[in-house]
Amino acid sequence: MANTNTTPSTNKIETNGSRQLKRMKMLIKEPYLLAIIIIIFVSLFVFSIYPIYQVFKITVVNDEGLLDLSLIVETFTSSFFLKTLWNSIQLGILSAIFGTIIGFIFAYAVTRTEMKGKKFFNLVALLPIISPPFVIALSVILLFGRNGIISNGLFGFDDSNVYGLRSLVFIQTLGFFPIAYLNLKGVLEAIDSSVEDAALNLGASRWKVFRTITLPLAVPGILSSLLLVFIKAIEDFGNPMVIAGEYQTLAVQAYLQITGMYDLRAGSFYAVALLLPSLTAYFIQKYWINKKSYVTVTGKPTQARMKINEKHIVLPLFIFCGLITGAVLLIYGTVLWGAFVKVWGVDNTLTLDNFKYTFTLGFDSVQNSLLLSALSTPITAILGMIIAFLIIRKQFIGKKLMEASSMLAFAVPGTVIGIGYILAFNQKPLLLTGTALILIIAFTFRNITVGIEAGTNSLRQVDPSIEEASTNLGASSFTTFRKISLPLMKSALFSGLVYSFVRSMTSISAVIFLISVNWNLLTVTILSQVEDASLGAAAAYCIILIVIILIVIGLLEFFVNYLSSSKRRSYR
Amino acid sequence: MKKMILVLFSVLLMLSIVAAGCGSGSNTVSVYTAFPEQEVIVYLEAFKEETGIEVKHVRLSAGETLARIKAESSNPQASVWFGGPSDTFVAAANDGLLEAYQPEGVSNIPEQFRDVKKVWTPIYVGALGFASNSEWLEKEGLEPPQSWADLLKPEYAGNVTMAHPASSGTAYSIFATLVQLKGEQEALDYFLQLDENIRQYTKSGSAPAKQAGFGETGVGISFAHDILKPKHEGYPITLSFPTDGTGYEVGAVALIKGGPSDQAENAKKFIDWAISKQAQDLYADSGSFRLPVNPEAKVPEGAVKLSDLSVIDYDAVWAGENRDDLLDKFESYVVGKESVVE
Numbered sequence: 001m002a003n004t005n006t007t008p009s010t011n012k013i014e015t016n017g018s019r020q021l022k023r024m025k026m027l028i029k030e031p032y033l034l035a036i037i038i039i040i041f042v043s044l045f046v047f048s049i050y051p052i053y054q055v056f057k058i059t060v061v062n063d064e065g066l067l068d069l070s071l072i073v074e075t076f077t078s079s080f081f082l083k084t085l086w087n088s089i090q091l092g093i094l095s096a097i098f099g100t101i102i103g104f105i106f107a108y109a110v111t112r113t114e115m116k117g118k119k120f121f122n123l124v125a126l127l128p129i130i131s132p133p134f135v136i137a138l139s140v141i142l143l144f145g146r147n148g149i150i151s152n153g154l155f156g157f158d159d160s161n162v163y164g165l166r167s168l169v170f171i172q173t174l175g176f177f178p179i180a181y182l183n184l185k186g187v188l189e190a191i192d193s194s195v196e197d198a199a200l201n202l203g204a205s206r207w208k209v210f211r212t213i214t215l216p217l218a219v220p221g222i223l224s225s226l227l228l229v230f231i232k233a234i235e236d237f238g239n240p241m242v243i244a245g246e247y248q249t250l251a252v253q254a255y256l257q258i259t260g261m262y263d264l265r266a267g268s269f270y271a272v273a274l275l276l277p278s279l280t281a282y283f284i285q286k287y288w289i290n291k292k293s294y295v296t297v298t299g300k301p302t303q304a305r306m307k308i309n310e311k312h313i314v315l316p317l318f319i320f321c322g323l324i325t326g327a328v329l330l331i332y333g334t335v336l337w338g339a340f341v342k343v344w345g346v347d348n349t350l351t352l353d354n355f356k357y358t359f360t361l362g363f364d365s366v367q368n369s370l371l372l373s374a375l376s377t378p379i380t381a382i383l384g385m386i387i388a389f390l391i392i393r394k395q396f397i398g399k400k401l402m403e404a405s406s407m408l409a410f411a412v413p414g415t416v417i418g419i420g421y422i423l424a425f426n427q428k429p430l431l432l433t434g435t436a437l438i439l440i441i442a443f444t445f446r447n448i449t450v451g452i453e454a455g456t457n458s459l460r461q462v463d464p465s466i467e468e469a470s471t472n473l474g475a476s477s478f479t480t481f482r483k484i485s486l487p488l489m490k491s492a493l494f495s496g497l498v499y500s501f502v503r504s505m506t507s508i509s510a511v512i513f514l515i516s517v518n519w520n521l522l523t524v525t526i527l528s529q530v531e532d533a534s535l536g537a538a539a540a541y542c543i544i545l546i547v548i549i550l551i552v553i554g555l556l557e558f559f560v561n562y563l564s565s566s567k568r569r570s571y572r
Numbered sequence: 573m574k575k576m577i578l579v580l581f582s583v584l585l586m587l588s589i590v591a592a593g594c595g596s597g598s599n600t601v602s603v604y605t606a607f608p609e610q611e612v613i614v615y616l617e618a619f620k621e622e623t624g625i626e627v628k629h630v631r632l633s634a635g636e637t638l639a640r641i642k643a644e645s646s647n648p649q650a651s652v653w654f655g656g657p658s659d660t661f662v663a664a665a666n667d668g669l670l671e672a673y674q675p676e677g678v679s680n681i682p683e684q685f686r687d688v689k690k691v692w693t694p695i696y697v698g699a700l701g702f703a704s705n706s707e708w709l710e711k712e713g714l715e716p717p718q719s720w721a722d723l724l725k726p727e728y729a730g731n732v733t734m735a736h737p738a739s740s741g742t743a744y745s746i747f748a749t750l751v752q753l754k755g756e757q758e759a760l761d762y763f764l765q766l767d768e769n770i771r772q773y774t775k776s777g778s779a780p781a782k783q784a785g786f787g788e789t790g791v792g793i794s795f796a797h798d799i800l801k802p803k804h805e806g807y808p809i810t811l812s813f814p815t816d817g818t819g820y821e822v823g824a825v826a827l828i829k830g831g832p833s834d835q836a837e838n839a840k841k842f843i844d845w846a847i848s849k850q851a852q853d854l855y856a857d858s859g860s861f862r863l864p865v866n867p868e869a870k871v872p873e874g875a876v877k878l879s880d881l882s883v884i885d886y887d888a889v890w891a892g893e894n895r896d897d898l899l900d901k902f903e904s905y906v907v908g909k910e911s912v913v914e
Contacts, residue, residue: 080903147787163772245772256739256775259635264642343806345786361609422643434649513640516649517602517628525609528631531778532608532801 033477037396040387044402046430047445048409051420058423059269075269080248084270088234088250089277091165095172095233100225102173102324103180104218109317111188112214113308116318124325127332129178130502130549134530135542136171137242139334142345149334149345163245171243172233174327179232180225182499187221188214206308219288227285231278235413237509238527250274251509254415264419271415278411332546338539345535354540361525361537369522370548372436373504376443380500383444384451385489389481391452392459393467410449414509417446422513434516442510447500454496458489494560498553505549601838602649602831603629604637606656607860608801614858615654619845625838634660634741641669641828651831651839654695654846657741658822661692662892671827675844681865684885685822692826695846696797696855696862699813699820699881700746703784703792703799706808716812717791720750724765731790732769733780738899742777742821746793747902748891749819753884756901763906785809795821800861817884823862 062068075081106125110118128136144151144162151162191214199209237251244252250270258267308314338344342351390396391403409417421442425432432438466488470480486493508523515521522545529538605612609631616627632640634656641648641664653661653670664670665687672691685694702723704716708731717723723732735743750759771789774780780792781799785807792799796811803809825846827839845851852869855862861872871877 141786141788145786145788241775252775258639259633264639267639346808347806357610361613419643422640426644427646431647433644433647512636513643515630517604517630520630524631528609531633531776532610534608534610534805536805537610 030477033394036386036478037390037402040383040390041398041402044405044445047441048405051424052408052412052416053420054423055268055272055416055420058265058419059272062265071265071269075266075273081270081273084248084250084253085273085276087165087248088274091168091172091240091247091249092230092234092277092281094165094169095176096226096230098169098173099177099229099233100180100184100222102177103182103225103229104184104222105317105320106177106181106324107184107188108214109314109321111185113314113317115314115321121321121325124328125178125181127178127328127546128175129182129499130506130546131175134238134242134527134538135335136175136331137167137239138530138535138538139331139338140167140171140243142338143330143334147345163243163247165244165247167243168240168247171239172229172236174324174331175236175239176229176232177324179228182495183225183228184218184221187218191217206310206313223285223288227281230281231411234277235274235415235509237415251413251415254413255509258415258419267415268419271413271419274413274416275411278413282407282411335539335542338535339543341536343536344539354536357534357537358540358544365520365522365525366544366548368436368519369505369545370552372439372519372521373443373501374552376440376447376504377497377501379440380444380447381451381454381493381496384448384453384496384500385455385486385493386481387448388452388455388459388489389485392456393464393485394477406452407449409445410447414446414507414511415513417442418510418513421510433514434518436519438514439511439519439521442514443500443504443507446507446510447503450499450503451496454493454499455489459485490560494556497556497560501552501556502549505545599624599838600626600628601651601835601842603627603652603654603842604640604650604828605629605631605654606634606637607631607654611858611860612655615851615854618851618854619842622845622850623838623841625841627842629654638664638669642667645669645830648828648831651828651835652825652842653828654825654842655823657745658687658692658694658824658888659741659745659892661687661824661826662888664826665689665691669829671829671831673827673840673843675840675847677844677847677866680867681847682867685865687824688889692824693843693847694822694865695825695852696823697820697865697878698795698797698823698862699878699883700742700749700793700818701796701799701811701813703781703794703803704810704812705784705787705790706810708787708790709810712790714790716810717814718812719814719816720753720762721816722814723769723791723793724762725769728791729769730771732766732793733771733774733783733789733791734793735775735777735780736773737902739775740777742795742798743773743793744895744899745795745819745821745886745891747898748894749817749884749886751898752819752887752890753817756898760901760905763902767906781809782807797861804861813881815882817882819884819886820878822865822888 059071060067060069062071106121109115110122115121141148141162143149144167146152146161148162195217196209196213199213200206204212234249235251237249237255240247240249240252241255250273254267254270254274256267257263257270339354340350340352341347342349342353387402387406391399421438422433424430425438432441467480467484470484471477475483506523508527511521512524512527515524522541526538526541526545529535529541603616607615612629612631616629619625619627630650637653637656638660641650641653653664661670670691672689673693674690675693678686678693681694685697687693702717704714708714709716712727714727717725717728722728734746737743737747747759747763750762753759754762772783774783778794778798778801780789781794782792782802783789784792784799785802785805787808796813799809799811803811825843827843831839847866849866849868852864852866855864856870856872863871863878
């Protein structure tokens with residue numbers, strides 16, 4: 001997650017020149033390290049920067065191969081485009097604010113209080129992350145639409161209108177608050193509780209502690225959550241396509257220009273235009289965080305914190321979390337219901353036909369999704385850990401560039417990556433279209449930020465002196481990383497593994513352009529079922545997807561625990 | 573660290589399994605198709621049974637297919653594009669993405685459906701129709717609309733849904749049909765009036781039929797096979813056709829230029845098969861309600877023959893060529909008015 005605490009610079013006293021020289025010397029002394037840095041740079045360039053460049057190129061170069069800015073000029077001056085751009089920004093800001101507030105309250109309740117049912121809330125909050133495309137929007141129509149179970153069935157509204165900005169903000173908030181929650185949970189857990197406890201012992205009220213210590217220290221986490229939810233909300237085309245009504249957004253337009261109007265150039269342009277708000281938000285966030293230092297983590301173990309147990313604080317939090325959890329369960333309960341009834345929303349006879357149908361249609365796409373995600377997940381996590389190690393612990397030229405370019409494929413909308421990959425890797429020497437490899441690479445480079453953020457967050461909590469000791473005793477950087485840093489990053493490794501696996505299994509916008517006759521994926525199958533009005537089958541596939549993901553998360557947890565427990569034994 | 577090595581090994585093992593699965597013999601043909609998954613399986617199985625040729629397919633909407641073929645043009649991944657409205661095939665042919673091929677027996681197909689440039693081959697026909705929610709009709713005591721003019725009646729106010737012509741090929745067909753039927757200015761006036769009754773302009777062309785099924789709208793305008801699909805699934809839909817003339821879409825099949833060379837013969841066999849009586853009979857079995865173009869094939873039960881409808885002589889080529897111009901007029905005249913009111 002993009003929790004961007006600033007690294008405390010250790011060698012501020014040295015002059016710029018001597019520092020550069022020292023870095024160079026260090027690199028030459030360690031050919032391994034140099035080789036790894038070069039390999040990472042080359043692969044980031046080829047698989048992140050180059051494809052995005054290709055998309056940029058197609059928007060400014062016309063079919064005859066000449067520079068042609070007319071498309072850009074035309075679109076930028078059209079009021080339709082400006083309105084669409086503004087709609088996207090509006091949707092992004094509203095979803096980001098609501099999503100972050102809900103995420104923060106969840107994270108605070110889970111990390112700071114003795115509230116009952118924390119485990120349960122934690123689990124349900126993860127559900128929307130495993131949500132396949134369109135699901136929430138379809139559920140909302142069936143629940144609150146004109147013939148909706150709740151709007152018409154329960155309250156007898158005859159003419160409820162679920163289409164438009166309000167529903168969209170509701171859906172995007174519910175769908176993406178878990179990202180803010182996970183991010184803020186990590187941040188709140190990392191804040192040294194002794195500071196809060198000290199204030200409390202000195203007589204400050206809970207409110208004062210929250211207002212003057214917890215909240216200010218969580219600011220970087222809040223800002224990065226705002227950014228993440230903002231980006232996710234504006235790049236999604238699944239839910240807006242179903243429920244936005246006449247409220248146009250850039251991501252939907254990009255998709256429709258390509259699929260409805262057959263205009264690859266205009267579609268690419270709309271997709272590229274999405275970068276505008278995304279990058280602006282990214283830089284605003286960077287700017288705010290860099291103005292202050294938020295480093296509080298000492299790395300030393302802290303005593304058990306004094307958790308909040310006062311009724312007047314816990315009860316409202318409990319009710320709030322209960323309401324949100326209820327909404328999430330309602331939505332997913334509807335999907336579950338849809339998978340087991342004859343015709344979703346019309347004929348409520350219970351049946352297993354939908355599952356039978358998914359069996360006859362075949363499990364190829366399920367297998368493919370599982371196999372390719374399983375292959376890319378360890379690569380993503382380990383590569384992410386290595387890059388995190390390099391960024392936090394090593395000095396080399398182009399470090400900022402490495403950090404920025406690894407963020408790129410994560411921050412740009414999936415559509416851009418999808419189009420970019422197909423344009424970039426469709427000719428020799430890098431002929432990858434139609435293979436499994438292109439999907440694995442796309443998964444890896446789109447999710448690598450997840451691994452990096454998990455790694456940097458945990459490395460910042462580890463005292464560098466342990467690693468320095470190892471190096472001083474004669475171990476190479478590689479050995480130090482393998483024997484000291486990597487084992488210490490284990491818990492981060494786990495969250496990195498889980499999140500990148502889930503992201504691979506549920507991704508749609510990028511892979512829809514990359515699947516091929518041999519390699520079709522589950523999310524694309526769900527999308528075509530929705531398009532064909534076979535909602536029951538789509539719901540059944542969704543349930544299968546969710547079950548698979550839950551099983552894999554369980555296995556991963558077992559696997560990582562097993563690794564770390566046996567490791568501890570061997571140290572003794 | 574041994575565990576790490578173990579993990580690496582298992583990853584490598586899995587990779588080799590993936591690589592092994594990639595090999596494809598020449599006894600296959602790769603197909604992009606816009607047919608729904610459950611429908612296309614029926615066709616492909618039948619083809620395999622008859623010829624012994626294995627078919628690998630990806631289901632993509634017509635627009636997605638076009639974008640794919642365009643982006644893949646230097647190294648096409650599939651050799652046949654099976655299904656989807658002819659206007660996307662016209663666009664692809666204009667970009668030089670298709671290989672001209674006319675199968676044996678094409679002369680049996682009525683001339684009006686065939687490609688004048690002889691690049692693609694028609695395989696089915698579907699007319700535009702109205703999907704009304706049966707429960708809504710009953711509750712309001714209404715008859716399903718029987719003509720384009722009916723849609724303007726006040727009792728349908730706020731209950732007519734169609735896709736927006738600028739985002740959907742289906743909706744553009746509706747627009748182009750009305751222009752061919754009434755002339756440009758009168759058609760624009762018609763849509764301006766219709767706008768009063770419109771509940772929503774959806775983005776995808778098949779969405780209005782689904783919304784009628786959900787009861788989200790009273791009447792949705794779509795192609796008949798898109799309407800019959802949710803009806804077949806069990807949604808309460810009544811299908812009717814405009815008696816004052818309706819347009820239609822022609823579904824097509826074509827060879828993709830430069831597709832995998834070892835599949836070239838199989839691809840041609842596939843297209844030959846696609847217009848054969850046996851293949852065209854399958855529309856009746858697959859529950860798709862598409863109308864076969866082969867005059868000898870049987871018509872699906874419950875589907876309505878074009879000859880039983882009042883069909884206009886829809887000019888797809890004209891519609892394709894005037895698309896940008898017409899859309900501009902639609903936006904400035906019909907939807908533009910809306911934004912002024914806002």
